[in-house]
Amino acid sequence: MSAPPGGPATAAPAPRRRPSRRPVRVATVVASCLAVLAAAAVAGVRTLGHEPAVTLLANWTGGDETHFREAVIEPFERKYRIRVDYQGSNAESQVLGADVEAGTPPDVVVLTGPGELAGYARQKQLVPLEKLVRREDFGPSWATRLTDGHVYWFPLKADVKSIVWYPADVGAQELRKAAGRPAAWCVGMGSGATSGWPGTDWIEDILLQRYGPAVYERWVRGDLPWDSPQVKAAWTTWQRLVGAGGDRELVRRALKTPYQSASLPVARHPRGCVLEHQASFIRGRPAWQQADGRYVSSAELIPGASAPRGWEVSGDLVALLHDTPQARKLIRYLASVDAQRAWNEGESGFSVHAGLPAAADPGSAWHRSLALTLRDPQAVHCFDASDAMPPAVRDAFAEAAIEFLAHPGRLDRLLRSLDTLAGTPGLTWLPSVCDGT
CATH class of the missing domain: 3.40.190.10 (Periplasmic binding protein-like II)
Structure with missing residues (x-):
């Protein structure tokens, strides 16, 4: 299981007691209320005729969110004149589940769990990406083809x-x-x-x-x-x-x-x-x-x-829930060499995009070494179980x-x-x- 990259971490439950699921239920209820309010706000902005917008949910908060906004979101907004309504949450799975249940899911989501995404694909909540993303840019362990023949996600960041x-x-x-x-x-x-x-x-x-x-x-x-x-x-x-x-x-x-x-x-x-x-x-x-x-x-x-x-290996995986023109542009952008390079510069992570040669990684020796490991075609990479x-x-x-x-x-x-x-x-x-x- 991968970590939520940003925000404060809290301690694990006490050793003699099995973790209660009550906090998750509370988070889900709160998330449901927030999802309804967020959906109303977004709908109101669009009704007023403001610039086109796309909603994005991910688990980056704190410094990670700042880096993501500055390196990835803001260049996209300037280039395409499309506003990105970003929501970052350390309880992202619970928030997304509440949004889907309420019928107000985000346009685009970034999740660490392909198992979770596969469940949403089975529920017909995700849009296939073959027409938007080249699977060969990422490889089979990163852009997995499900039993229905479709690919529903690709990695923005890998570790x-x-x-x-x-x-x-x-x-x-x-x-x-x-x-x-x-x-x-x-x-x-x-x-x-x-x-x-x-x-x-x-x-x-x-x-x-x-x-x-x-x-x-x-x-x-x-x-x-x-x-x-x-x-x-x-x-x-x-x-x-x-x-x-x-x-x-x-x-x-x-x-x-x-x-x-x-x-x-x-x-x-x-x-x-x-x-x-x-x-x-x-x-x-x-x-x-x-x-x-x-x-x-x-x-x-x-x-x-x-x-x-x-x-x-693990990764932050991008998936599409609403097939709108704005969301399609964001998906293509996040899968591009430019966006992948921008997010992973400054040793903030790694990209496995085939268009970014590992030997040219600008990071330190340890960073270049791990980049080569991730992109080594002779090595076996297995996603976090x-x-x-x-x-x-x-x-x-x-x-x-x-x-x-x-x-x-x-x-x-x-x-x-x-x-x-x-x-x-x-x-x-x-x-x-x-x-x-």
Whole structure:
């Protein structure tokens, strides 16, 4: 599961209690009211004869929203004389669900979850993009063709997840010794309504590196049971690495710490944790900037994995809900080389657009290296498993990761529960999440 990139992060739920869904229900009610008001405001502006407008919902807030507005939205507005009514929310899934239920969805949405988008496509809420976007510009793992033969999304921003960050002054021998000490890992499970996703990232990546893309794909498609030996081994490997159920203070800190703050001890004196299994976007956090963060492939530190068997990746995916002239122009623009370059300049992320050669990346050495990894045609890229799963399974997976971290003895029960949920009729599963397989 991918992080909401902007805004404050809150702590994960307490370890002895399963996360309540009440905050989500409250958020949904509030979002429904806001959606009705927003729709009325937009309709009023259009009725008054102002310039054409397009509504856009994404999860960028704070500094990310400012960058998106200045680098991407404002150039579009100047060029096409079309106003973009942008809404950024850290509870984007809940807001979108409320908007769709109220019959007032945005024209364009940017989501991190292809599994969620596939569900909307099945409900006929999304517009196929073949006439607007060249699939070959992004590749099959990024612009997935669903079973109906259509493509409904493409990435504006991409990140690599199969990596571990460490300070520049930590040598290779010290790095490998640290990997065997749970206290050396920077872990923060908090992320508001989506708390737990850092744990799912761990488990997904361990499965990929130990057993390869074919096993990973079977699991993400719902064909490999959660209680299979491979999946169960991924959970127990994570347990040993981070000390799940062990040192009470260590576990408490991991459960209470927002993911954005997990790396703070890296910059303290004396230094606390020194390793963080986290996506490429975390390199922009102050602690890793101060420590001059470097990275290694997670396969180098995961027990039972000798070399990268694939790279877990994530992305912010653009989809079209209303087929208006203004929305079509925005879709074409967001898929263009110019917009992709503008959003990803300044090391704010990566583009996988085929028209942007990775070798020409203007960033630092680590940024250029990861850009090459993302665009390497010989490498296997597998989309974040939980993001690709049906939302109900994704959310239950994140909750299970929180509970397991505190109580690993409950693993069998948690896996049985996930198997039961995954077997629910009517869920939408992606046909494929890995390229090169």
